Every structure is written in structure tokens, then in C-alpha cells.
Amino acid sequence: MVGVLLSVWATVYFSVWGAMLGVALAYLGKSWYLDRMVWLYEDMKEKNELYRSWEY
Structure with missing residues (x-):
């Protein structure tokens, strides 16, 4: 969330580095x-049998 x-x-303050850092943190x-x-x-x-049935 951070x-x-x-x-x-x-994005609001047009900071490219901040946007890139924020996206990287979200992805991580x-x-x-x-x-x-x-x-x-x-x-x-x-x-659990239900979980086992999910495998192909």
C-alpha cells in the first residue's frame, strides 16, 4: 500500500523517480x-483433499 x-x-507532483520507486515497491x-x-x-x-484436487 505504501x-x-x-x-x-x-504522479500528482510530477516526480518520475518517486513514481518509479512507488511502482517498484508495489510490485515487490x-x-x-x-x-x-x-x-x-x-x-x-x-x-487437504480439496487442495490436492486442484493439481493437474
Whole structure:
């Protein structure tokens, strides 16, 4: 959320470097979140039949 707020602020005040930093922070945060969700799925698929059925 900090990255998004920084990007919005930088866009309003025409700061290219601030916008780039904000977008990079937003992408890094989302990538970290997705990594944690995959990790959680990998742990849970052995314990839950529903999760196991999602695999191809």
C-alpha cells in the first residue's frame, strides 16, 4: 500500500523517480505476497483433499 500511495503522490507532483520507486515497491510487495500464497498452498495440498484436487 505504501508503494501505491507513493506512486499517487509522485504522479500528482510530477516526480518520475518517486513514481518509479512507488511502482517498484508495489510490485515487490505483491510478488512477496504471491510467493507466500504458493508456499502456503504447497504446505496444505498434502493435508487437504480439496487442495490436492486442484493439481493437474
